Amino acid sequence: MSAEDTLLYLDGVSVSFDGFRALNSLSLLIEPGEMRAIIGPNGAGKTTMMDVITGKTRPDTGTILFEGKTDLTAMREAGIANLGIGRKFQRPTVFENHTVWDNLELALKAPRRPLKTLTYAVSRDDRVRIEEILDITRLSPKRERQAGSLSHGEKQWLEIGMLLAQDPKLLLVDEPVAGMTDAETEQTARLLKDIAGKHSVIVVEHDMVFVRELGVKVTVLHEGSVLAEGSLDAVSANQQVIDVYLGR
Amino acid sequence: MLTRFLLLGLDKKAGVLLAVLALLAVAVPVMALGTAPDSAWHLSTHTVALLGKYLCFALLALALDLVWGYVGILSLGHAAFFTLGGYAMGMYLMRQIGPRGVYGNPILPDFMVFLNWKELPWYWHGFDQFWFAAIMVVLVPGALAFAFGWFAFRSRVTGVYLSIITQALTFALMLAFFRNDMGFGGNNGLTDFKEILGFDIQAASTRVGLFVATVVALAIGYVLASSIVASKLGKVLVAVRDAESRVRFLGYETERYKLFAWTLSACMAGVAGALYVPQVGIINPSEFSPASSIEAVIWVAVGGRGTLAGAILGAVLVNFGKSYFTAALPELWLFALGGLFVLVTLFLPKGILGLAAQLRQRLPSRGAVAAKPADQKGV
Amino acid sequence: MAAAGLALGFAAGFAGPASAQDTIKVGILHSLSGTMAISETTLKDVMLMLIEEQNKKGGVLGKKLEPVVVDPASNWPLFAEKARELITKDKVAAVFGCWTSVSRKSVLPVFEELNGLLFYPVQYEGEESSRNVFYTGAAPNQQAIPAVDYLLEKESVKRWVLAGTDYVYPRTTNKILEAYLKSKGVKDEDIKINYTPFGHSDWQNIVADIKKFGSAGKKTAVVSTINGDANVPFYKELGNQGIKAQDIPVVAFSVGEEELAGIDTKPLVGHLAAWNYFQSVDTPENADFIKKWKAFTKNDKRVTNDPMEAHYIGFNMWVKAVEKAGTTDSNAVIDSLVGVAVPNLTGGYSAMLPNHHITKPVLIGEVQENGQFETVSKTPGLVVGDEWSDYLADSKDLISDWRAPMSCGNFNVKTGKCGGKGS
């Protein structure tokens, strides 16, 4: 399959900090509308991978193409985000001093230039959309609460909500269910699945139950490069994987 | 639409503050001009000038709070913008002296005459026109801030590093203006002004006029600032303060936002400086000193960082205290002032306006332990 | 609305009727904190002493004198503000204060606007004469020129380094000296002018340059207008690099006993200073003054210096003038001050001139091991303070005379007009 018809295309991407190789010529293809689960032990390079995709970290070598044409390695975070790549962090980071509503309003797809925001007024559709997201994320009753006062789980939801508000083509989701109850976990899984229809999603997760729940193609990272790829059952059967990860 | 935007700023707090300013704008002229000199309600020119000075500082504090309180840029160099604005105005006033200088030279200011400069340096031209000077008051600090910020924010200089280079900026400017070769009067600066827009600068009526102008400028500055803060742009700014990288991942070019606030703030500081000079009657390089920048930061901290009204309150209170103590206990006032700063930081980290909130969850230690691992946010 | 009340509170706080005049208030406007405190605090103390002495003698016009001390904190705008406060709020009869030129420039408009009296006790660059200011310190011709003359004659100096801090006093003084030296036939290449920032503390290569400049086979001297703070490191470097007074003498205009108190003067013996007063001057008046000073400060290590004498002279002149005028009203006192003569501490009389400067003797002293100066030359008579230097193109035609009918600070003898201020 060639780069053109992929949504995200990583080839031979390497990054190293002070000698430590976080990514070692990593290659990865994500198709439009695809959902992919990424697993791997700590230090496998999961977060670093997200960093290089979103422009937080510049790769030392390798190519990263979005929609087969745009070279992400040349761009800064904001530009990449505006291409339609949204990211949810491992440690939920929301704007603690803003209300839930404001958090969503800031995330909502809208012109991002200072003067535009200076004169911005919430339109009806915007309001509708935010209400919608509030319902999905079950935060409607807390819309006026300061985000800082939310529980860990609620922050997770809020951040997912912000992701939705951005309406990106590709979602990068880092451990979405950490600190969630089983019910919430299941619910998140469902949410991600029906997002996957319209968008592509990359989920990084430790929680095997959750990954199984998603039931999508799994990529196993190890020491900064792909160790195995396939269905969860397939990879869990893979001897190498068992060695480095499952049967640690 | 602009009105809509401006209306954003007019919440209850703004109402109170504007009311106070309006009161001052009326009461002071009446008390200064409309009362007999010996009546208990009379305000001497000294007092008017003093109040005027406080409000200029309040405007500076407001500008500083906009970048520090809402964008988290701790500027230790805002005195630079303040003073540049002051010099622009000073140069205008200097040119107004005309042939009334001691040497009676119609063009050259006295300090140039006795250091026998032959003709006016190019950068002094145009300052004989008020409109030109007025533009420069905003343009010069604005341009400097824009250039400085453009580089600093693009290369993502943050936290202490940013603070220190702003300090370096103002320090360098101070040294530069101390040099007599610069043609700004060296250490003596610009002084002995005669008139502004044709009015005798020492006349009580002119002083009152300048005072009212300052009140108006402060009011405008306040409405502008609070509208910005209330707008979505304001929300982005606060978001930048709290989690800049997260804002980038939402697709906002945070550099632009910082630059916007930073430049605007510098312009406000410039205006403050310009109003300050005719009221105190002198502008000279020591206004650039890093110490005065730090003092401005302290006003904001005392009043309450991140609350516009607080910045204004802090500036007025601290300076009132300063004027009072330097006369009341000239030997000890530094203890009083120094002590104040320590106590405020220890017991009202959110400033006077944050006092109420502070009282609820007392015990400074709690906040401290929680926040122990040193992270540069907040700087 | 609390805030509103607060705002009015201020106003009320500032306002209030003038206090009853059972004493005569004297304002003292010297920095007690900040960079200038180092020099000015002493002057505050000496004023307090003089006032106390005067009150012992029964005050002035039968009223006791009451000092009003404020701290302008080495902040120039604050000087203007405090001056205004002293005159309008405290209603002082006269103000004794300021050190730096910029502080004087900053208060000048205030005194002229409110018609107050300022006694300015420090040597300065001249080029100024105000109806409301009385300059009891030296004008350039009462310090710099005689010092240079001494070096020309006694030390037969051929080559000159004019080193100063980059502000208006050194700039002007050096301009005057340069013109003067050239009029004495000194060539351009034998004059080196060097400026350093305030509080300059690393003098290594400047001192080395002076040494190099001095090795051109001609007798070389340094004329230092370096500002107070920077002097200690400068002299320490001189001492260490072994520049002896015998080889390259340094004559300073802003280094007095106070500054020397901070240095070990053994390596500096023989370097010079030009003042109108030295603590070492051996006269009964001076001995008495020093005794009182040490008693007043309860510290027999405290030294006296030239600006202190200037205040001594200025204060006595003011007292005499007030007695003469029979009132403290500014206009009356200003008029009666001109012509008043009082004893100075160097065994003579100083008189207030029509240009509001005074007559003084000029003393050249050599630094001694004990941190004092040994007078090595004294002008035979008194030197008349010349506010408008004859060596500057634009001011040589100006004169100042505050007596009626002229009463002008900058009368141009060429055009016969009174320029700017006076008119």
Place this chain on the structure above:
Amino acid sequence: MHRAFCWLLAAFLALAAPAYAAEMDARLEPLVRGLGAGSYADTEKALAKLAETGDPAAVPVIEALQAGDLHVRKPDGAVVVAKRSGNGYALTDPVTGAPIGEADRNAVEKIKVNNALRRSMSAALGALTLMSPNAGTRWQAAEAVFKSRDANALDALNAALAKETDEGVKRAMTQARASVLLGSSAPDDDKLAAIEVLKDRGDQDALALLNGAASGGSDAVKAAAEKAVAAVENRLALWGAAQNLWYGLSLGSVLLLAAIGLAVTFGVMGVINMAHGEMVMIGAYATFLVQEAFRAWAPGLFDLSILVALPVAFLVSGAVGVVIERSVIRWLYGRPLETLLATWGLSLALQQAVRSLFGPTNREVGAPSWMSGAFQVGGLTITYGRLWIVVFAFLVFAALLVALRKTWFGLSIRAVTQNRNMASAMGIRTARVDALTFGLGSGIAGLAGVALSQIDNVSPNLGQGYIIDSFMVVVFGGVGNLWGTLVGALALGSVNKFLEPYAGAVLGKILVLIFIILFIQRRPRGLFALKGRAVEA
């Protein structure tokens, strides 16, 4: 030292032969009396006569005059040596040194000297002591003649040269002779020879003489002198670069000293310590107090005062630091900005406190003999004071490095700063570590104060002069990296010193600041920034 000793010797010899001595006195007496004649000019004439006798017995008299001990006894106008004893004077005969009773304070009048006299005195002594038994003295004598160029000394010089055995002294004398000849109306070939001699000497003084020669005299001499001048100047120019390097190094080490304490309180602990300068100031005042103590009780040991001051200053500043940390800073961890405000307030208060305690004026901190003066390395002038400061700065740096890297204390500091909770979980008493760390930083600032007291004002404003530079250095070098501070200080120091000759002191400093601003754009976290994910957090 030697010199005084050998005067005693000379005096002793004079006394050894009473008859001779008596006759001498008879001859010297009127001349000596002449010294007290009154005006400087008269004294100078008398001095000249005294010198012409070439009589070593005159030496102690001139010595006494130089020391300012020579007085005129009012009643009979006799010139005597008067030394303070009680509240009167003990009088001795200037020539024989025999005690001749007491005198009341104002019964004697000091004979004043001025620069002119000082010059003639050292000239006279030079001429008179060329024959001294002590080589060191002879060398000094030769140097004195070299400076004075006193033609009368020529014969003495020749005589001495003939006898001289010591190589160094011989060279000095030849050079002295050359300098005299060049000034005199000697025949050209003598002068040409002299020029060669001076060219070999090749220092500033020689240059001065050669320049003099180049401006006068016969063409041959002129030409030779000009050549020599050129040669010497080239030589000095080469050394000039080295000299500049040295200035840079010594300024850098001053900056290092000032900044290194801040590198701990600010760099390691993240406290924006605006009171750092005041810690330096306190150190300087501690030095002052120690020296006062020495002056009062052990003047003889004054040279040791600085060494004693070091630990004292460290402890005093350190203690103040600990108190500040316990009382204020501890509440503010993780809020660097608040520390800025609080410490700023503290610095104001501390300045005022010192002002009210010690007065606003400068206090005298003397330099021990081993820290004053300078020595030559080729064309390089190095002042002892600066040299010791450079050495000291590097010692302090090394010591701190070791303390942080190798000791348990240093380990726990790093543990606490990297992960406070983990550290306390491991049983490190974080509170104590904080206090001690801040104390350490402040103490080092105190040490800096001791050094700075040698080159700068000891006044309440001392600290203010260094605080900004210190922050520049730490930030330029990279916060939290000691090596960065070292490199930063030295780099800024030498950049500054290399700019100064071209741009002048003021512009130089401005350019350095602009350089820092631009540099931070290139490397937003300073010279030695920590890389990798650690930074992102």
